[in-house]
Amino acid sequence: MDKNRKVHQFKNPVLNWIEFRLPIISYFKKEYGDYPMPKNCNYFWSFGALATITLVTMIVSGIFLAMNYTPHTDMAFDSVERIMRDVNYGWLMRYIHSNGAAFFFIIVYIHIVRAMYFGSYKYPRELNWILGVFIFLLMMATSFLGYTLPWGQMSYWGATVITNLFSAIPFIGEGLKTWLLGDYNVGNATLNRFFALHYVLPFVIFGVVGLHVAAVHVHGSNNPDGIDIKTNNDSVNFFPYMLIKDTVAMCAFGVAISAVIFFGPNLMAEVDNYIPADPLVTPAHIVPNWYLAPFYAILRAVPDKLGGVLLMFGAIVILFVLPWLDRSKVRSCNYRPIYKWFMMGFFVNFFALGYVGMLPAEGLYLLIARVGLLYYFGFFFIITPFVGWIEKPSKLPLSISDVYAKNISPNIGGGEKGIPSPAMQKDTNL
């Protein structure tokens, strides 16, 4: 053991006692107290905190639902109805959980949009981005598994359709599908294992989130101008400034999700899922949850079974290599006059894909899905590398303080703090 270890001293002797044995107090002080946040971060930077809060809410409400849920094909649907009617506040647990899932995706999509637009995925935060995409994948798997549990018509047929994707794999596909289901079709064995996995995956997500947060704290958060913190004048401490800001965001989020939970709890639900699962009758129109619809649109846009499956998974896998497809060293799209518009086009396109993913795959909708598919992959494989090469970025501010020095009268916003020293100016040519 390191005898020279410098033990942090606190006023409270209890804290000192703990700190000497487990330096967790100084860790929290460093990572969540004194942690420097770029002072120009806007409310987009609150969505990481919101996502964490939502994850915890989902885990808690999920545990309480599990106390009353029965993972058996004969009883699952009735046990959910019992939760809705007889269990004290069961309706609230369930509506928190089902709408919480939808809001979790809304938040994470905004979080991803922020990371893409402001270039948070670039050096030195590539691994952070990869962990994030991994979390996104786990979330999609978890939500799919959870959607099966109420054992309504959409649960059953959604599970059937998605597990049949694996049968597209040549040679081993059918065998793999049967192995995954534990039966020849979606049955009790499937429901049991889906419940087990749906229970455990959120804790896996929680672990990866821990790594995700630890990774971002190494090099600090990105910011709307995409430039690094250079001096103390560029940053504020996480406590209390960003904590209060995140709390304000949390209050706004609480109002939004409460409005849905209490006044429109089934807005984002499919009515067919209130019909018990029937293996002999398929609903006329199978739709995934809206937050998975863009990928579903890609699946249906391809007139080939294996091709559709590959492109759908490819649409997610491609995200992993985004940091290496983008050749530009400028992070924020605010300083990228061309790429900025392609980026916004990407977001609109993703939204459009989601829209047609909820509609029947025919006629104009199918055409939109195919155009959207082309743009989706074209954006990553052609636009992103190519624009980075030809584009001339606009002039970056010298420092984060400099942004304020320019925007606000120097007497107020900058003062002596705002003017960068010559030493700082030297290394700002990104």
Add this chain to the structure above:
Amino acid sequence: MAKKPKNKRRDFLQLSTVTLGAVGTAAFIWPFLKSMSPAEDTLAAGSTEVDISAIEEGQSITIKWRGKPVFIKKRTKDEINAAKMVQASDLRDPQDDADRVQKEEWLVLVGVCTHLGCVPLGQKVSDMKGEYDGWYCPCHGSHYDTSGRIRKGPAPKNLDVPPYTFLNDNTIKIG
């Protein structure tokens, strides 16, 4: 930092924010805790109606109420007298027989030993009934008399009398 009058506003804001946060958190936690108490359908199963017309004198039946056994016994004259003769003050858990029954021939008891929750013997003719001819708990040897009162052994209390009403001469509603 010394508190100056101008900090009052900040102190007020800080205190009211923390208070509101604490109240909000408590309000959020409450439904979760409440969801763990018995659900409506469980409560609805909390009362049971029993037909007692077929029970002969000296016979006892066991029914299930809230998941627990309930003994309904039609006592003989001798048993009633034995129960009445006991001085309440001599008992570990003093109670007169009259306070434990509504009609003296009908004894209704929760059949759970007050020691550690076993079901006492004594319902069947062949069962051991203990030294006081009532019930005997096989787990740790508690003896109950013909009024279900603890007379010997480790149990601290008499067998519970559940809430019940006679709907008519032949029907008891328990719970």
